[in-house]
Amino acid sequence: MQEFAERVAVVTGGASGIGRAFADRAASLGMRVVLADVEKAALDTAAGEISATGADVIGVPTDVTDPDAVDALARTAVDHFGGAHVVFNNAGVLVYGAIWENTLEELRWTMDVNVWGVIHGIRSFMPILLEQNVPGHVVNTASMAGLTAAPYLDIYNATKHAVVALSESLHKEMLMLGAPIRASVVCPGLIKTKITRSERNQPGTGTRDPDRSELSEGGALMSKFLNEGIEDGYPPERVAEETFDAIREERFYVIPAQEDVKAGLYQRLDEVRDERNPEMPGILAPED
Ligand SMILES: NC(=O)c1ccc[n+]([C@@H]2O[C@H](COP(=O)([O-])OP(=O)(O)OC[C@H]3O[C@@H](n4cnc5c(N)ncnc54)[C@H](O)[C@@H]3O)[C@@H](O)[C@H]2O)c1
Structure with missing residues (x-):
């Protein structure tokens, strides 16, 4: 996709980060x-x-875990702006811990937002994009956690691996259909956002205390590592810039990640190829 002016971008989780x-970036491109x-x-x-910059924008309160709400979002895009051309299935939440340490509520919530949210986005918007039959793009935000598997991030890793797989299938389906739609999966490393405060949006009971005092030692270590890394992380604008480059170039993988984070991915790819047991990546290895 090369032309952005006057086209319609839909962004879930668009209020932050x-x-x-x-x-x-979409607004700045018209x-x-x-x-x-x-x-x-x-x-x-x-x-x-965004409106104050002169852009045409509407805010639509949407819980991506609710399929009817995402359908309504798609209808709003069509009714208000006449269509949808670049769809960012981006909303996501982060929970720490080993599976047996998490509450069922937080496990289900993470699956609901990170996986079902993307599924709902694809189900609600793909028929519109295919029917339009003009250049379009679906961008799913996964994570480096969708290409690797750090300890004590179990459910988050599982959801992000699912997003990578869903995206790759979609990419191949668009090629098979000869549709003018492309897909990208964004796998960021450490980005300075509010993701480590995800519990602010967790409904119902089972909400962890933000100080995470009840996390296990492993969960607390991962929380500390990510809090520090994200505090010093890349600005989100860098992710947006690389992603729009990828949309123009019809590039599937977008990996805005620090070199030492990427090293963990290369290590894992070697381990899989060589059928070697996974080892702790350097960035997570205990200091001497
Ligand atoms: N920050 C990082 O280092 C990093 C790294 C890799 C991947 N990601 C992914 O990037 C995406 C964006 O996260 P971020 O880092 O900008 O965090 P963020 O918390 O700043 O933004 C996430 C947004 O999603 C919204 N959201 C949460 N639940 C929702 C729901 N049920 N329905 C609709 N919106 C909902 C939040 O209100 C928030 O505005 C997520 O999918 C996250 O997993 C972030």
């Missing part, structure tokens, strides 16, 4: 922007700020 950067998020106040603020 990487989603907000996608929306800002796209009309449909901003979707479960956090109403943050959504209003983001939509107001």
